Amino acid sequence: MDGVHDLGGVQGFGTVEVEADEPAFHHPWERTARSLVYAVMIQTPNPSTSKFRHAIERMDPGHYLTSSYYEHWITAAASLAVESGLLTRADLEDRAGGRFPLARPPVDAVGGPSAGSRFAPGDRVRVRDLHFSGHTRCPRYVRGRQGVVVSVDGLSVLPDVEAHTEERPQEQTYTVHFDGTELWGPEAQPGTSVRIGVWDSYLERAE
Secondary structure: OOOOOOOOOOOOOOOOOOOOOOOOOOOHHHHHHHHHHHHHHOOOOOOOHHHHHHHHHOOOHHHHHHOOHHHHHHHHHHHHHHHOOOOOHHHHHHHHOOOOOOOOOOOOOOOOOOOOOOOOOOOEEEEOOOOOOOOOOOOHHHOOOEEEEEEEEEEEEOHHHHOOOOOOOEEEEEEEEEEHHHHHHHHOOOOOEEEEEEEHHHEEEOO
């Protein structure tokens, strides 16, 4: 879905902090949070990574931007547990000792798969400029932009549908090359380019 979580290409958040030899977990509770997500997901209807990601996307924007990576995981796990009836919000807040922020209600909208594999390496394509009310893996900063298909990467389940239903439609995926100037205009660093993986239904043939 379109929301504050889609930060690719967005300026104003400072430099990316690179931590040498970064550990998988900075605090013991983060290890617990990861285990908690798996424990909750296997007990919820229609479990999938796409459903979990959509729960994070549904967080209140202010909460999302002021919380850490594994706090996102805890919020998603708690939200899915309440939504699936594993426990009530009152139970959760009783155990937490106070208010526990949950994600906003789930969105039912889904995208539709495309018909077959339409593109080949060397084809010039444009990412469809669409608004997504439900889950999607189509980055906002490439929508409406043109690129070149560099590889056909095989079939993969379409996340836009997987997050919301029990259906698992397979769709062709591609790696598409974008010049930096196409994405960010003349201010782009010279020679910059980006390659992203995209599903067939996100694309249309460029004129």
